[in-house]
Amino acid sequence: MQLGGKKILLCVTGGIAVFKAAALTSQLFKQGADVKVIMTSAAREFVTPLTFQTMSRNEVYFDTFDEKDPKKIAHIELADWADMVVIAPATANMIGKIANGIADDMISTTITATTAPVLIAPAMNSHMYVHPAVRKNMETLASFGYQFIEPGEGLLACGYVGKGRLAEPEEIVKAIHQFFSKENNSQPLAGKKVLVTAGPTIEVIDPVRYLTNRSTGKMGFAIAEVAEQLGAEVTLVTGPVSLNTPNNVRRIDVTSAEEMYNAVINEYEDTDIVIKSAAVADYRPKYVYDQKVKKKSGDLELVLERTTDILAELGKRKEHQFLVGFAAESTSVEDFALKKIEKKNLDMIVANDITQEGAGFAGDTNVVTIYRRSGAKTTLPMLNKHEVARRLFEEVLSELKEERKYDR
Structure with missing residues (x-):
């Protein structure tokens, strides 16, 4: 989709990332947008x-x-005039002013006066980005309905390495496209309730130690964000992760496998589509110690017991729900995935080989194969996790369309 006829007001605040805003202006113009720019001193x-x-x-x-x-x-x-206001780069100072209703320059007065949607792309030092005042101001703006584009991580102009780099112009253009696509009623999941699980779980051994895994939650959060963009009412049940909640997504934080099980079961009856991408612990310590286990000579034996298999339980209780599981494997990926579909009564499973480059935990990409209950499969190349999420929902919607055809 091109941006022909869209009126974009680009607000540029002070920082070394201003040069990216110039590239962003060029890209928007080339896609047919009418771009007007306001700059701070x-x-x-x-x-x-x-x-x-x-x-x-x-x-x-x-x-x-x-x-x-x-x-x-x-x-x-x-x-x-504006169909959309984009603040890029957005400094901590400008974010603070807008959040607190301060209108003392051209940008802040215009933002205060506009009723157009506002998209904010922060750029600042990594310590500034996580400062409580900045986080509070961003949360305030999110409550106004303003949307944020997460900054990237890497070497910053100040010499720090961390989160705070302005998103690339291509990412900002993509976010603008997504907004107008949604505005144009490209919402095939409108009216659907989607439940997504994400992240790891933590199983306590003693007050100091616990068992967990390498999941960061990035895949599940991407799925929740895309589902919301497609019009769904989304609930995200997540283990402990350091990720921001996607816009307009209801978030339930849990810690252990048991807590995740209870949260999911509580939501399940009224859910239409379940995407269970969390990496839930299969085992937990049978005995949890009240005090720190002290070091002794020799080995320590830790007795583990099975946790409830959440996906299998959902399969047993399934009525109208469309149930999608994930299988992160290191060997015999297809064999394990197909067996899991049957054993757990799934409609679809997303499988990947975690040893494959670009497909493991923590990264921003994934390499997956999507298996349907019918036996059909779709193998995707290495893609950004948000793109994997979009392709997954294409498969889900295609399958739901097939089901409706045969129900007539």
Whole structure:
């Protein structure tokens, strides 16, 4: 989908990432968007307005009191004009001002006046990004309905290595596309309730130690985010992870396999589609010690007992639900996946070989094969986890369409 006719107001605040905003302007213009740019005084220290004027073919705004047309108030005119407002890069300072209703420059006054959707792409030092005040301000803006594009991780201009790099222009353009696609009623999951599980579980040994696994929750969070973008009402049950909740997704935090089981069962009856991507512990310590187990000479024997198989239990209780499982294997991937479909009464399973490059835990990519109960399978190349999630829902929707055809 191109952006022909869409009016994008790009608000550029001060930081070294301003150069990416120039590239973003160029990409939006090439896709047919009408782009107007507002810059803060700090942003103009890094890149001149002439650069954005050249890229956008429009006048650049930066002074609230520079009213070129006496019949119009510029920041109100811009606020009403925009189909979408994008703040990129968004500094901690600008995020704080908008969250607290401070309107003392061209960008903050325009944002306060607009009723258009607002997309924010933060860029700052990694310590600033996790500062409690900044996190609180971002949560406030999220409660207003503003959407965020997560910054990337890597070497920052300040010399730190961490999270805080402005998302690449391609990612921001993609987020804009997704918004307008959703606005255009491209929501095949509208009216559906989707339950997603994500992340690891933790099984306590003593007050200090526990058993867990390497899952980061990235795949499950991507599935929840895509499901919401496709129009579903999404509930995300997650183990302990350090990920932000996707917009408009209801989140339930759990720790142990038992807690996850109880949370999922409690939601299951009213759910239409279940995507169980969490890496739940198969075993837990049979005995949990009240005090730290002290080191002794010789070996320590730890007795484990089985946890409840959540997926198998959902398969037993299945009525109208469409049930999708995950199988992360290191050998005989297809054999184990097909057996799990039958044994656990699944409609579909997503399987991957965790030893394959680009398919293991913690990364941003995955390499999967999707197996249907009918025996059909779809093998995907290495893709970003959000793209894997989109392809998964294409398969789910295709299968649901087939079921409806035979139900007539």
